[in-house]
Amino acid sequence: MTQQTSGLARWRLILVVLLLGGGTLALMWQMARLQLVEHEKYQKQAEREHWVKVPIVPDRGTIRDANGHPLAIAVSTFDVFVNGDFFQSRQRAEALGRLLEMSPETIMSRKLERGEKERLVAASVSYQRGVRIKEQAIVGVEVREKMERVYPEDSLAASVLGFVGRDNVGLTGLEKDLNLELGGVAGMAVYEGDSLHRPIPIAFRQVQPPKGGVDVILTIDRYVQRLVESQLDKAVAKHRAKGGTIIVMNPKTGAILAMASRPTFDLARLNLADNAQSELYRNRATTDMYEPGSVLKILTMAGALDEKLITPNTAFMDNGPVVKYGWTIDTWNGRHHGRETMTQVLQNSCNVGAVWISDLLGPERFYKYMKRFGLGQPTYVELSGESPGVVRTDVDPGWRPIDLATNSFGQGIAITPLQLATAVSAVANGGLLMRPHLVKAVRGEVGVRTFEPVVVRRVISPEAAKQLTEMMRAAAEDGESKLAIVPDYHIAGKTGTASISGEGGYTQQSTIASFVGFAPYNDPEILVLVKIDEPQDEPWGSLVASPVFSAITRDLLTYFRIPPTAMVAAQGTR
Amino acid sequence: MAVLSRLEKETSREGSGMGNSLWAVWGLLGGGILLLLFQTSHLTSTGYEVQRLEAEKRDWQRRNYQLEAEIGRLQSLERIQNEATQRLKMVPATQYLYVVGGTPRLSSGNDRETVPNRYPREQKETWSWWGRFWEDVRQWSAGVSQDLGDRL
Numbered sequence: 001m002t003q004q005t006s007g008l009a010r011w012r013l014i015l016v017v018l019l020l021g022g023g024t025l026a027l028m029w030q031m032a033r034l035q036l037v038e039h040e041k042y043q044k045q046a047e048r049e050h051w052v053k054v055p056i057v058p059d060r061g062t063i064r065d066a067n068g069h070p071l072a073i074a075v076s077t078f079d080v081f082v083n084g085d086f087f088q089s090r091q092r093a094e095a096l097g098r099l100l101e102m103s104p105e106t107i108m109s110r111k112l113e114r115g116e117k118e119r120l121v122a123a124s125v126s127y128q129r130g131v132r133i134k135e136q137a138i139v140g141v142e143v144r145e146k147m148e149r150v151y152p153e154d155s156l157a158a159s160v161l162g163f164v165g166r167d168n169v170g171l172t173g174l175e176k177d178l179n180l181e182l183g184g185v186a187g188m189a190v191y192e193g194d195s196l197h198r199p200i201p202i203a204f205r206q207v208q209p210p211k212g213g214v215d216v217i218l219t220i221d222r223y224v225q226r227l228v229e230s231q232l233d234k235a236v237a238k239h240r241a242k243g244g245t246i247i248v249m250n251p252k253t254g255a256i257l258a259m260a261s262r263p264t265f266d267l268a269r270l271n272l273a274d275n276a277q278s279e280l281y282r283n284r285a286t287t288d289m290y291e292p293g294s295v296l297k298i299l300t301m302a303g304a305l306d307e308k309l310i311t312p313n314t315a316f317m318d319n320g321p322v323v324k325y326g327w328t329i330d331t332w333n334g335r336h337h338g339r340e341t342m343t344q345v346l347q348n349s350c351n352v353g354a355v356w357i358s359d360l361l362g363p364e365r366f367y368k369y370m371k372r373f374g375l376g377q378p379t380y381v382e383l384s385g386e387s388p389g390v391v392r393t394d395v396d397p398g399w400r401p402i403d404l405a406t407n408s409f410g411q412g413i414a415i416t417p418l419q420l421a422t423a424v425s426a427v428a429n430g431g432l433l434m435r436p437h438l439v440k441a442v443r444g445e446v447g448v449r450t451f452e453p454v455v456v457r458r459v460i461s462p463e464a465a466k467q468l469t470e471m472m473r474a475a476a477e478d479g480e481s482k483l484a485i486v487p488d489y490h491i492a493g494k495t496g497t498a499s500i501s502g503e504g505g506y507t508q509q510s511t512i513a514s515f516v517g518f519a520p521y522n523d524p525e526i527l528v529l530v531k532i533d534e535p536q537d538e539p540w541g542s543l544v545a546s547p548v549f550s551a552i553t554r555d556l557l558t559y560f561r562i563p564p565t566a567m568v569a570a571q572g573t574r
Numbered sequence: 575m576a577v578l579s580r581l582e583k584e585t586s587r588e589g590s591g592m593g594n595s596l597w598a599v600w601g602l603l604g605g606g607i608l609l610l611l612f613q614t615s616h617l618t619s620t621g622y623e624v625q626r627l628e629a630e631k632r633d634w635q636r637r638n639y640q641l642e643a644e645i646g647r648l649q650s651l652e653r654i655q656n657e658a659t660q661r662l663k664m665v666p667a668t669q670y671l672y673v674v675g676g677t678p679r680l681s682s683g684n685d686r687e688t689v690p691n692r693y694p695r696e697q698k699e700t701w702s703w704w705g706r707f708w709e710d711v712r713q714w715s716a717g718v719s720q721d722l723g724d725r726l
Contacts, residue, residue, distance in 0.1 A: 059635065062642075070646040076636040127640045131633070152646030199625070202618050226651050488672065564672050 052193035058184030060147065060168055061213030063161060063175075065222040066257070066440055072161050072175070073150050074168070078130025078143040080122040084112060086140025096141055099133050100125065124148055149175075155267045157225050159283040160218075160259050160383070160438065163267060171272075172281045174216070174438065177384050181442060184213035214444035219255035219437060224248055227555055228258040235548045236262050239513075239535035245285045245417045246548070248556065251425035251518055251527045253453035254434030256381070259285050259418075286379075286386045289414035290531070293498025293541070294332070294349045295516050296410030298472065299423055300357050301346060303369035305467050306431075306460035309360045312343045312471050322352050325402045329355055332497065343471045347479035349495060351409045358408035363394035366404060372459045373423035374433060375415050381436045390414040410498060411506075421529040423459075424516045427472070428492070428524040431465040433457050473521045484515055484546035486554045488564035492524075493517020493549065495541035500534070510534040513544035519553050520565040526556050 034042060060074040080100065086092050093104035100107075100122050112119050125133070125143070134143050149164050162173020169183065170176035187210030192203035199205055228246045236244050248258040261284035271277050282288075304310045318337050321330040331351050337344065345353030358366055370376065376391030391413055392399045406412040418436060426433040435454040442449050460468075472492035476484050481495040496514040499506040514531040518524040530545040530552070538544050647653065658664040 059639070069649065070642060073639060073643045073646060075639045075643045127636050150643045150646075152643060152650050154650070154652060156651075202614065202621060205621075222651060488670070558670065 049195075050192060052189075052191055052197045052199070054189045056187035056189055056207075056210045057147065057168065058186055058210035059212040060149070060164070060184065061182040061444075062215045063182070064215060064217045065220050065225075066218060066255075067221065068217065069222055070152055071157065071218070071220075071222065073152065074147050075150050076127045076130075076145055077124040077148045078127070078133070078145055079120055080125055080130070080133060081118040081142045081144065082107070082110075082121050083118045083140045083142070086138070087111060089139070092138050092140060095136060095138050096121070096133070099129065099136065118142065151267050153222055153226070155264070156222060156229065157220055157259070158264050158267050159261055159281065159285075160220065161267075162281070163270060165272075173283065174218075174382065177382055178216055178439070182213040182216060185211040187211070212445070214442045216439060217441040217443060219250075219257060219440045220259070221257050223559060224556060225258040225260065227559075228552060229260045231548050231552050232260050232262055235530075235532055235544070239532060239537050239544050241532045241536065241544075242510075242534040243284070244532040245288075245529075246531070246552070247285055247417055247421045247527075247529045248552070249421050249425055249436065249527045249529075251428035251434070251524050254422070254425065254436045255440065255453070256418075256436055256438050257526070259283070259438075261285050261288075261417075282385065283383055285417045286381060286383050287416070289387050289389050289416055290512050290533075291411050291413060291498045291501065292415055292420055292514065293410040293496035293512065294351075294354075295420060295424075295494050295496035295514055295541075296413065297346060297349065297354045297408070298427060298468065298494050298516075299369060299373050299375075300354050300361070300366070300408045301342065301471065302373070302427060302460050302464060302468050303361050303366060304342075304357045305464040306369070307361065307365060310342050310357065312341065312467050314342050315339050316342070316345065316353055316356050318345075318350055318352050320352075322355055324355065324405045325400070327402050327405075329405060343474050346471050346475040346494065349475075349480055354409040355405045358404050363401075363404045366408070367391065367393040369459070370407075370413075372433070372457065373426060374456065375413070375419055375423065379416075379418055379422050379436050381418060382438050386418075387416050389416055389419055410496060417529055417531050420516060421527060424518070424529070425527050426459045427465050427468050428518040428527055429465075430462045431458055431460040433459045469521055472517070476517055476521075481515060481542045481546045483542060484517060484549045486519060486550050486557065488566065489519050489553070489557055489562075490521045490566045491517050491519040491553065492521035495546060497539060497541045511539040513539065513541040515541050515545035515549045517549055517553070519557060520562060522565065525560055525562055526553065528552050528556075 062070050062074070063072040064070055080096075082096070086096075087108065090104060090108065093107045096102075097104040097107055102122070107121055110119050110121055124146075130143050130145065133141065147168050151161075158173075160173055162175040162177075163171055164175050165171050170179035175182065188208045189199075189205070190207075191199040191205035193199055228248055232244050232246050235241065243262045245261040246258065247256065249256050263280055265277060265280040301310075305312075316339075318331070318340050320336050321328050323329075329351055332349060335348075336352070337348055337350070340348065340350060340353060342353070342357075344350075345357075361369075370391050370393075376389050376393075378386045378388050380386075391407075392403060394404070403412050422433065422436045425436075433456040435456050437451065437454070439451055441451060469492050472494055473490055475481065476491050476493040479495075481493065484491065484493055484495070493515055494517065496512070496516070498512040498514070500510050500512060501507075512531060512533055513535055514529070516527070516529045518527040528549050530548045532544050532548070535544045
């Protein structure tokens with residue numbers, strides 16, 4: 001019995017020893033596995049939990065108008081979420097309701113759906129209010145900070161400014177093109193954290209501070225922009241037009257004071273998923289090409305004057321339509337004036353006269369001047385997606401001799417509104433072509449950097465520019481575009497009525513009505529280009545675009561405090 | 575006995591010297607520890623203070639942007655126009671009257687320094703013959719002194 005007992009005890013002992021030994025071995029193996037075999041994996045995991053890396057989002061710079069007024073500014077707002085714990089007490093809803101100025105019933109009604117962990121009860125709550133909610137620390141309530149772009153002037157200059165995405169990165173317009181400057185550089189905080197990833201104050205902590213984005217000060221003047229947009233909206237509605245573009249520039253510096261195009265979009269109602277809306281995001285003043293029509297006669301005339309082939313008084317006989325290479329070219333109204341001076345050619349917007357001048361110039365010189373004026377190449381304004389236009393010259397494949405004739409009065413040549421405004425600015429500026437620009441200065445922590453106007457090149461001589469300006473004054477004040485007249489001021493300008501080319505050639509039903517001019521004509525401070533697409537009631541630039549030019553220019557001359565240059569009585573109906 | 579008592583005295587003197595040294599060491603160690611403790615606690619509180627100030631700075635920046643956006647909204651042209659037309663019952667100007675005014679002088683005392691003005695300068699008054707004569711003489715003398723100055 002005793003032997004049996006002692007044998008059992010021995011076996012038990014052996015079993016315990018084996019179990020303990022096995023357990024010890026297993027523990028040792030596990031320790032060895034953790035410490036040696038998978039050492040790196042667990043070290044990294046520990047570091048991940050212990051070392052906290054938090055990116056610091058920089059403040060996005062503000063876009064301001066020429067006078068420093070904010071057009072787009074980044075502000076911090078909060079989204080307020082509630083979770084399941086919140087709904088356990090009505091007092092919590094009352095407390096949150098007081099802070100959000102909402103009824104507790106409204107908040108309580110937003111119960112969680114099955115499988116939902118939290119629900120948004122208020123979005124984009126103001127910073128002060130968000131901070132108050134955070135300080136109250138109501139159970140089940142979480143506030144998350146986010147950056148939001150605010151537009152104090154609503155959708156003013158929407159296609160120029162563009163917008164940012166949820167990640168605070170610019171998606172269109174200047175927000176995209178100047179994203180590097182506006183967005184700044186993100187910083188990083190690296191520190192030893194506790195189990196909740198809160199920094200341990202005396203432990204290691206290194207902060208790479210973010211570099212905030214710079215403020216961008218535009219040449220756009222919000223008053224001018226608003227005036228232009230309001231006049232454009234009126235004109236588009238009045239003439240039931242498909243759209244339109246207006247550009248206001250300072251011809252001496254190339255500064256763009258306003259740039260508007262229709263149709264456009266509302267910055268407060270962005271829907272990136274809507275393809276129809278995405279069509280509206282582009283800036284039509286720089287991306288869309290069109291055949292300018294008779295306004296291009298200014299440039300044809302400029303080339304001939306600069307080459308001294310003509311003077312304003314050079315006579316030409318307009319005895320009827322001209323046949324060129326099998327094509328008949330007539331005047332816009334079928335009238336022929338017999339003996340006409342070059343000034344009268346511009347006044348009457350005579351296509352036959354323009355063809356005569358292009359013959360004098362010849363293709364080589366004609367296209368040389370088109371290129372000098374910047375047609376067929378981007379203006380290099382700060383906006384991306386700019387179209388260079390289509391100018392087919394005599395050395396390009398597909399060019400035909402008839403192209404020279406049609407190009408001379410602005411058909412068969414495609415340019416952007418900004419290219420035309422820049423080219424005519426060169427005439428207003430004594431023959432010097434300036435680079436159009438939208439950014440006046442940038443202001444950062446280190447100071448202000450102002451951008452000086454850039455002279456691209458001399459296009460025509462000052463004498464030719466002066467002669468052409470006088471001719472344009474006569475064209476605007478005594479020609480077909482009397483509705484462009486600005487009372488008490490002398491202006492210079494030219495109308496354009498361009499046919500639109502379609503699949504079956506040019507359509508007669510729809511046109512592009514335009515006017516480009518500057519004032520005061522002898523010392524220009526502003527240049528205005530008005531382009532109305534496919535007006536339904538009147539096709540002519542002189543009837544559709546000229547009155548818009550007059551209304552805008554009159555207000556702008558007063559706004560810029562430019563003294564009257566003449567007492568010219570307004571003609572026609574205003 | 576006398577020898578023994580002398581030995582005891584010497585031993586106790588040596589013992590008290592060693593005790594003093596020990597006390598000094600303990601004192602130094604204690605002081606060092608206290609200094610370290612003080613530094614650590616100071617570092618901790620400074621760390622918290624820096625964190626608090628950084629958060630406060632960020633908070634003020636956020637409030638600043640918020641205020642600027644609110645000012646921007648209040649100064650927006652849309653709001654100004656609504657206030658002008660709806661509350662103050664103002665209407666857009668239909669007639670323009672241009673007044674040719676004089677060029678105001680600055681209060682700095684420098685007569686030649688004037689406020690920039692785009693409008694034409696004030697026309698000179700028509701003086702009597704002696705007044706015009708005196709003005710001509712004054713201008714002539716100013717021209718002569720200028721010439722002399724240039725030559726010199």
